[in-house]
Amino acid sequence: MESRLLSLFTLFLLSGILYSCAKEDDDKVSSSGERNLEFKINVSDFQESIGGSQTEQEAAVKSLFLFLFDTNEKEVLQESRQHTFDGGVFSITLPEDVITNGVRAYLVANEEIQTKPITETELLRYRTTRQPKDFINKGFPMSTARIDIPTAVSQLPVTATLRRIPSALYVQVEKMEGIEDLYNNSYQIEIEDLQTTEGALFSDAISGNAVQEKTDYSSKLTAVNTPENIAYFYQSKDIKIHITPRRPDLGKVKDIVIDNTNTINRRNKKYLLTIKPIKTATRSMDFSLQVTEWDTEVIVAEIPLAPDGPQEDGVLFAKNVTMSSGWYDQNKAYGKEGFSYDSNLCWACAFTNMIQWWQNLYIAGGGVLPVNTPNGYIPGRETASYRQLAVFEEFAKKYPNDTGYVLTATSWYFKTFLPDVFPNHDFSEDDNTVFAEFYPSTIKDFSNILIAGFEAGGVFGMNSYPPSHVRTLWGCRYDTETKIVKEIFITDSDDKFVGIWKDMPVKVSPEGEPMANTAIIDRLSLLYPPSNVHK
Incomplete structure (x- = not known):
């Protein structure tokens, strides 16, 4: 490709x-x-x-x-x-x-x-x-x-x-072993909601003019397996693509929506739709996007060839975490029992949970923590409902009730207590081996990030608003057909009990943003398990 x-x-x-x-x-x-x-x-x-x-x-x-x-x-x-x-x-x-x-x-x-x-x-x-x-x-x-x-x-x-002001849509059907006469024109391609009447010359603004109704562009496809152009268009909000096999052995109908609602750049894009017939017992459709100098977006549509089987929701957790074990829920004291005031330290609570989970895995894998590294429960507070973990006390000293981010906590903690684990590592660089940050703008972005992160064994800190808050994200439930996350499993430093939320619903805002119940999710901080780097 x-x-x-x-x-x-x-x-x-x-x-x-x-x-x-x-x-x-x-x-x-x-x-x-x-x-x-x-x-x-x-x-x-x-x-x-x-x-x-x-x-x-x-x-x-x-x-x-x-x-x-x-x-x-x-x-x-x-x-x-x-x-x-x-x-x-x-x-x-x-x-x-x-x-x-x-x-x-x-x-x-x-x-x-x-x-x-x-x-x-x-x-x-x-x-x-x-x-x-x-x-x-x-x-x-x-x-x-x-x-x-x-x-x-x-x-x-x-x-x-x-x-260029316009964008272009190209189509390519990939060959598959065992299927004869499989070409670009083996599928009917219909598109709707393209803006073809006018385009802003110097901005990404979308025209208020009427968009194009569903149109069959299949006549532009021929018996080849190389990319062919089927449409040119101006800045468009949502582009709906309908893919219909022309033979029963080439799978079922697939609908794809390219959502440009929150896209910054809507000009000079070349979309390459790659259709891949696959043999599978379940229905699936994946989107793989790449952006190059010419702002190319490669969209992969997998077309299942086998009959549909019964669908069950998928469930994923961070490494060694289940609904009943492996997670932590550090809660705030709000000044109780003489503890320092901590109402703004939700970010430190979230990271405390994450790093305690990480240290458990590090030790289980043969790693040895330096002598002065905080670890585990504070003696005598193993069953307390707040200020239980030793790690958090170091943040309470360093950042007395300050606001912050999981990235702040990650960088400071590793450099202070575990300097030899990742020497000279820049945690602000998302290298997908130690720590990474993401800013999902759609439910599809959010779902892709969570599924990939949990499949890699990681754990997330989740920022949301209003109000501004950070929680620990331990797992999710998702639709195995659409790959969209339906529920998340979190712990919350503000809920005043030790426990995991098993059914926090994931919703979509009117602007298309992912939401945890009623709060918009704007940042995900992923800490990978130490097995990724510690041998």
Whole structure:
């Protein structure tokens, strides 16, 4: 599968006359007080081609327009905005007093904007209405980010990037041993909710125009097993893809939704839908996403070939944890029995549970804790309902009722008490061997993170709001067909009893965010078991 489909356009903005273009090559200002600006544009093709001439057309700059603005957002007029692009250079001449601090430029390709003059704000709000059927012949609308033009030659060159406004959807059916005549056109592909009428040139804003109804794009697929383009489109919120086998032996109907509700970048994306027939007794559908320079998202849809079997929920726990053993529930004292006040230390309570679990595994695997490392219950508090674990007392001293994060606790604790276990390790770098942090934006993200983390044997600290709170996440129950987590098993430092919540429901907010009952989940901190690194 191709992982890199495009090297983005790179533009070099050069000021002055090239040595080959003028006799007095050191002169940047003419005798009449004018300034020569020369733009050199280098356009690179895809590093890996997937469509020959079509790939070249997707990368083609058929027309190029330059917009200049002063510090008041007024356009600096040129003789013409359009400049000939033939793979070489183009030049403009402007009065020297125009090239002052704050002058900036934007480049637009394959889209002529008629408004003259235009303010910078108007340009940044501009929407193209070119129809997808015209992209190949007339070019894909493209734009750069703001280019600040330097006044000093020493600051040159300036680098910018042209990005397509539309996105593309490609389809590839993978061959499978034992299945004859399996090609891209072996499946009917229908798509709905694409935005094809207009696209924002300089932002990821989604148009309020009506989206496309369900449309059959199968006629664009042929008897090959290489990626084929079926659709081009603008910024779209949700894209629904319906996959229907054309023969009974190729599986069952699958529906996929690409949710872009919380996606930051909705332009210049190439989605590669890979259809993989699989032999299995259960129904499943997985999404595997990769993003490259050309913002490629690879979506893998597994199509089950065997009849469906009875489905049961899957249950996962951290290593050596069950519903009745292996977990910890450090609770706050709120000043009782002379303990220091600890109302803000939920993050330290959560990590206390996590690190005590980790130390148990470390010792069981043959590791030896340094002499001064806190471990286990405080003598005499083995059955207490709060301030039970020795680890927490070290946090109460170091961070007296301070707010914080599990990452803060992890870094400080290992460097202070276990410096030789992970010497010089940067816990802020998510290396998926020791500790990692995640910020799930959808229920699918949340479910994927939890299932992968628990399958690796890890335990989670879970941040949620409102109110801002951190709890320890020991396990989950999930739908084995959809791979969506339905319930989580947690311990909570604020619930005033020692026990595990067995049925905390996982919900979805109106904005699509994962929720633990009524609280939005915004961060997951995963501590891997020591068996990952300790031999």
